Amino acid sequence: MRLFLDANLLFTAAHNPGGKAALTIELGKQDHWELATSTYASAEARRNLERKFPDALEDLASLLEDIQFVEHRHELWFPAGLARKDRPIFQAAVAWGATHLLE
Numbered sequence: 001m002r003l004f005l006d007a008n009l010l011f012t013a014a015h016n017p018g019g020k021a022a023l024t025i026e027l028g029k030q031d032h033w034e035l036a037t038s039t040y041a042s043a044e045a046r047r048n049l050e051r052k053f054p055d056a057l058e059d060l061a062s063l064l065e066d067i068q069f070v071e072h073r074h075e076l077w078f079p080a081g082l083a084r085k086d087r088p089i090f091q092a093a094v095a096w097g098a099t100h101l102l103e
Contacts, residue, residue, distance in 0.1 A: 007044035
């Protein structure tokens, strides 16, 4: 399985290290599945943590150490009606060949 991690999952894992989002990342780091995210997603997670849970920024940095980064390709297809802000996430997941996009 190839799991692409959205900003919401990264945010949640960083500020709640005992939760399911953090467990998803931990299991990925143990090679149960592949993990990827994008600069766009990690920047959004970082911005939201800075505003709401600044003490969790170090946890986010630690989580991201072993996660592969891929970038979106603006020419790739996305579903009609998908919000503009969500398109780079979807396109990065497609570019990487994700089997699942986790929010």
